[in-house]
Every structure is written in C-alpha cells, then in structure tokens.
Amino acid sequence: MNLSKQIFVLVVLFQVFDSIAQNQLVIPPTLSGTTFNLSIQTGNVSFFNGTNTPTYGVNGAILGPTLIVNKNDDITLNVTNNLPVNTTMHWHGLHLPAMMDGGPHQIITPNNTWSPSFKMLNNAGTFWYHPHGLGKTDLHVSKGIAGFIIVHEPFETSLGVPLTYGVDDFPLVVQTKAFDVLTQIAISSEMDTAIFVNGTYKPNLNVPAQVVRLRLLNGSSMRSYYFGFSNGMDFYQITTDGGYKDIPAQMNRILLSPGERADILINLSSLNGQSFDLNSFASEMPNGIFGAAMVGVAPDTIMGYSENHLNGSDFPILHFNVVNQSSNPISSIPASLVPFTQYSTQDVNENRVFEFDTITTSAGMMPNLAEGQFGINRQVMDMDSINVRIPLNSTEIWTLINKTHIAHPFHIHDIQFNVIEKNGTIPDVSETGWKDVVLVMPHDSVKFITKFTDFADDMTPYMYHCHILHHEDDGMMGTFIVYDSTSSVNQLKSNQFSIYPNPTLDEWLIQSVDESDFELIEMTSISGQKVNVNFEKTISHNEIRIDARKLERGYYFLKVKSSNSVKIIKLQKV
Numbered sequence: 001m002n003l004s005k006q007i008f009v010l011v012v013l014f015q016v017f018d019s020i021a022q023n024q025l026v027i028p029p030t031l032s033g034t035t036f037n038l039s040i041q042t043g044n045v046s047f048f049n050g051t052n053t054p055t056y057g058v059n060g061a062i063l064g065p066t067l068i069v070n071k072n073d074d075i076t077l078n079v080t081n082n083l084p085v086n087t088t089m090h091w092h093g094l095h096l097p098a099m100m101d102g103g104p105h106q107i108i109t110p111n112n113t114w115s116p117s118f119k120m121l122n123n124a125g126t127f128w129y130h131p132h133g134l135g136k137t138d139l140h141v142s143k144g145i146a147g148f149i150i151v152h153e154p155f156e157t158s159l160g161v162p163l164t165y166g167v168d169d170f171p172l173v174v175q176t177k178a179f180d181v182l183t184q185i186a187i188s189s190e191m192d193t194a195i196f197v198n199g200t201y202k203p204n205l206n207v208p209a210q211v212v213r214l215r216l217l218n219g220s221s222m223r224s225y226y227f228g229f230s231n232g233m234d235f236y237q238i239t240t241d242g243g244y245k246d247i248p249a250q251m252n253r254i255l256l257s258p259g260e261r262a263d264i265l266i267n268l269s270s271l272n273g274q275s276f277d278l279n280s281f282a283s284e285m286p287n288g289i290f291g292a293a294m295v296g297v298a299p300d301t302i303m304g305y306s307e308n309h310l311n312g313s314d315f316p317i318l319h320f321n322v323v324n325q326s327s328n329p330i331s332s333i334p335a336s337l338v339p340f341t342q343y344s345t346q347d348v349n350e351n352r353v354f355e356f357d358t359i360t361t362s363a364g365m366m367p368n369l370a371e372g373q374f375g376i377n378r379q380v381m382d383m384d385s386i387n388v389r390i391p392l393n394s395t396e397i398w399t400l401i402n403k404t405h406i407a408h409p410f411h412i413h414d415i416q417f418n419v420i421e422k423n424g425t426i427p428d429v430s431e432t433g434w435k436d437v438v439l440v441m442p443h444d445s446v447k448f449i450t451k452f453t454d455f456a457d458d459m460t461p462y463m464y465h466c467h468i469l470h471h472e473d474d475g476m477m478g479t480f481i482v483y484d485s486t487s488s489v490n491q492l493k494s495n496q497f498s499i500y501p502n503p504t505l506d507e508w509l510i511q512s513v514d515e516s517d518f519e520l521i522e523m524t525s526i527s528g529q530k531v532n533v534n535f536e537k538t539i540s541h542n543e544i545r546i547d548a549r550k551l552e553r554g555y556y557f558l559k560v561k562s563s564n565s566v567k568i569i570k571l572q573k574v
C-alpha cells in the first residue's frame with residue numbers, strides 16, 4: 001500500500017495537533033416521540049486545526065441525532081436521502097419486519113424518502129443506525145453516518161441506574177478513521193490512526209462526582225478496543241447489545257469489537273477534582289484481533305500492520321474531569337438489574353454451521369488468511385440469492401467456525417441471541433445476556449442459541465455478516481429469510497421483486513430489488529379476469545404502490561416486465 005507512507009506523514013501531523021487541541025466532547029442532540037425525520041446529507045467538518053474534510057451526516061455534517069424511543073411505541077422514520085448517491089439506513093439490533101430493516105435491499109435513491117414504520121419490540125438498551133448499501137457500508141459509515149437509538153422502558157427508573165441524557169448518561173461512539181494527505185477520509189485503510197468519540201477528535205468531558213453511565217458503542221470500521229480506565233478503577237457492565245444484564249458485572253477491562261455495545265457504570269463519588277482517561281489497553285488484547293500487536297501468521301499478514309502505532313499499544317480515547325454532583329445523583333451501583341432467561345437448548349429445532357474462510361477470486365490470486373477475501377460457507381454475498389431459509393418460530397443453535405487468521409465480529413439482523421459456547425467453554429461474563437454481535441477468534445468457534453419470532457416474509461431477506469466493514473463490503477455477508485410454513489399464501493418466488501406487505505389490507509409496495517426499471521403489465525383475478533387498479537409509480541421507476549382498498553378479498557396475479565423478462569407475482573388481499 002503506497003497510501004500508508006502518505007498517511008505516515010499525517011500521523012506526525014496528528015502528534016503536533018495532540019499538544020494543541022483538547023476539544024469538548026460533542027453530545028449528539030436527541031429526537032424523541034413517534035415520528036423521526038432524518039435527512040442524510042453531505043457536510044464539511046474541521047476535525048483538525050485549519051483543515052476541512054467533506055463528510056456525510058444525518059441532520060448535520062457528521063453522525064446523527066440520538067433517537068429516544070419507548071418500548072411498544074409504533075414509530076415511523078422518514079429517512080430522506082439528500083446525498084447524490086444511493087444509500088440505505090439500517091436499525092442495528094432492532095427486531096422488526098425485513099422490509100423495514102434497511103439492509104442492502106431497501107435502497108433509498110437520491111431525493112427520495114423511505115418511511116419504515118414498526119412497533120419497537122426491543123428491550124431497553126442501546127442500539128444504533130448506520131447505512132448498509134451493498135459494497136458501500138464502509139464508505140458511508142466512515143464518511144460519518146451513524147447514530148444511537150436508545151430504547152427506554154418504564155421500569156428502568158426503579159433500577160437505580162443513571163438515565164439523564166448528557167448529565168449522568170452519556171452515549172459514546174468510538175471510531176478510528178484514516179485520512180489521506182489532503183485530510184480526506186480514506187476508506188478501507190488499515191492506517192486508522194485518528195481516534196474520535198462522537199465525531200470529536202481529542203475529546204474531554206466533565207462528569208459529575210457520582211455514578212455515571214457510559215453507553216459504549218464501537219462504531220469503527222475495523223478496530224476492536226480493550227476498554228479500561230487510566231486510574232485503574234473497576235467499572236460495572238449493565239447491558240450487552242440487546243439490553244440489561246441480570247446483575248451488574250464488575251470488571252477492569254471490556255473488549256468490544258465493531259458493532260458491539262456495552263453500557264457501563266463508573267462510580268466517581270469520591271473523585272471530585274480528579275482527571276482520568278478512558279483507554280484502550282490494546283497491548284493486552286489477544287493477537288489475531290485487529291488492534292492487537294499482531295494479526296496473522298507470515299506470509300498471511302496485513303501489510304504495514306505494525307506501522308499503525310495504535311496496534312498493540314495502550315492509548316487514551318476520552319479524557320474525563322470530575323466536577324460537582326448534579327441534582328439527585330445516583331451514588332451507588334445497584335445490586336441487581338433485570339432477570340433474564342436464556343433460550344433453552346432443549347427447545348432446539350435446527351443446528352446450522354457457518355464457516356468463515358477465504359475465497360479464491362476469479363483473478364486466481366491466492367487469498368491471504370489475514371486480509372481475505374473472506375466468505376461464509378464458501379459463498380460471498382449475492383443480492384439475488386437466499387442462503388438460509390428459516391421457519392418462523394424456529395429455535396436454533398448456530399455454530400460459527402473461523403478458519404482464518406483474523407478475528408471476525410459476526411452480526412445477525414432481526415434477532416438477539418445468547419452465546420452458549422466459545423472455543424468449547426462458557427463465554428466471558430461480558431457476553432452473557434442478549435447479543436447481536438459476537439467476536440469469533442481465529443481458528444476458534446462460537447455457538448449461540450436464538451429464536452426467529454414474530455416476522456415472516458418469504459420474499460425479503462435479512463442479513464448476517466462480519467461487522468468489519470470492508471469484509472462485509474467484500475462479500476462476507478449472507479441472506480436469510482424467515483418464512484411462515486403455516487401461511488396459506490404460497491407466493492411465487494421471484495428474486496427480482498420485493499412485495500410488502502403481502503397479504504395486505506390497503507396497499508402493496510412492489511420494489512425492484514436491483515433498482516432496475518420495470519412496468520406493470522396487468523393484474524388479473526384468480527379466474528384470469530383483468531382487474532383495474534390504481535397504482536402510483538415513484539420517480540425512480542423502481543417501485544410501484546398499488547391501492548388495494550377497493551379490491552375484494554382473495555388472490556391476484558400481477559404481471560410485471562423488467563428488462564426482457566416477464567414475472568408473475570401472486571398477491572393476497574385480506
């Protein structure tokens with residue numbers, strides 16, 4: 001990589017800035033209620049003195065507002081794409097219908113608004129949103145698009161945990177970025193030497209002398225962090241990815257790989273006037289994880305890895321100054337949180353195995369076991385195929401086997417899971433609870449148990465993938481559908497179109513999966529008679545809305561033409 005030399009020059013520059021800049025941590029603004037308007041847009045940010053970097057953000061130049069949502073609320077998100085390119089918006093960790101998930105199939109074209117709506121079924125906890133375009137996730141996230149989703153439940157106020165946003169409850173998205181010599185954000189570069197929290201470089205934060213909650217999110221493209229504090233104090237983990245733990249887990253370090261979250265409590269009651277840092281103790285991180293001293297075994301290593309001074313060394317992330325207490329401070333760590341029962345292995349309907357391995361590319365290049373290209377079960381992501389078909393309400397054990405030299409953070413959409421085994425033993429206490437990302441170490445395996453409840457759609461897939469964003473973009477991703485085997489609707493399979501909802505009461509939205517134009521030829525009843533319907537075609541010509549309100553109940557056939565093929569789609573009005 002000839003880029004790395006240029007970036008090395010910039011590393012020196014950063015060290016000059018180090019001595020100058022101490023920036024107050026930006027706390028993202030909040031949006032609450034049941035309707036959320038999000039505008040994805042371009043911007044410019046001066047990250048370092050005298051520099052100007054083009055960015056992407058939501059309702060601003062970088063990152064996005066924190067969405068505060070109550071469990072069981074019916075919410076609508078109006079996501080407008082004001083970028084000059086296609087994008088998508090995914091609600092990471094949320095349990096919702098596949099059409100609302102914002103994966104690679106729910107494309108938002110420029111100047112269009114996508115309005116998913118769903119009931120918030122997730123438990124109280126810390127979730128996030130970010131783009132998920134096919135092959136474009138790293139670019140769009142690195143350019144700046146990501147935000148928090150905080151779910152609340154009424155019982156939380158009786159737990160004795162901090163809940164006042166920006167006062168004793170702080171969202172912290174930790175990200176490293178690489179820059180080129182022109183301070184443009186460099187994508188898929190392993191020279192990610194600039195560390196940001198909430199988009200702030202070299203941040204500091206005043207915190208009150210009481211119990212404080214930090215909602216840690218690793219929003220980096222690639223790097224894992226081994227979090228701990230410079231003053232050596234212990235902290236208490238109260239949530240995993242999907243919600244509260246049963247009891248706070250006291251610890252001194254926590255490992256978070258890309259996509260993972262953990263809310264932790266720190267007790268600063270006796271520290272007024274003191275300062276300390278949130279660090280990554282990467283010198284203690286096991287080799288094989290991106291961020292540790294070493295990844296891979298020669299000749300399968302990452303080129304220039306040791307030139308990145310963050311790898312394998314301890315570094316500060318956020319500087320804290322402890323100041324006077326706020327009103328009504330929480331002053332002790334609660335003894336217990338939320339009782340939880342994990343899925344039982346006695347209920348398992350299916351076991352599936354997912355092997356992570358290198359893929360031989362068409363160029364015939366030997367794949368590198370540390371750099372890839374990687375696939376799952378010898379396949380790379382294909383928009384038109386479904387890798388796994390799962391019956392609704394199936395309880396399953398998934399075994400993840402990593403045959404490569406680098407650790408992969410495996411993420412699955414739709415559900416939360418319980419890790420039941422890591423390399424043949426029980427997982428660390430930091431991983432017991434509800435999870436949607438799990439780090440699979442090189443030449444190691446992980447088993448988790450989960451259940452695919454509530455949402456079935458034979459046509460629209462969810463994703464599972466590695467959350468190292470360039471691995472994902474390079475194809476380390478697969479698709480699954482959850483189907484309802486008891487449903488009377490047996491839809492004709494079509495890989496080119498997604499239909500939602502089906503069956504419907506009022507309308508169908510037909511979208512072309514690959515964004516190509518298509519036309520509606522005709523709609524017929526089950527007995528072959530032509531049916532007149534009102535339909536609306538969007539400007540982008542790749543989706544049609546059909547008004548079903550005046551139709552009688554029953555089945556209909558829709559004939560659509562795209563490029564040179566004609567497809568018949570079966571619809572049901574209820």
Ligand code: C2O
Binds near residue numbers: 465467
């Ligand atoms: Cu956070 Cu499929 O992604």
Ligand code: CU
Binds near residue numbers: 090091412413
């Ligand atoms: Cu996700």
Ligand code: CU
Binds near residue numbers: 476
């Ligand atoms: Cu990976």
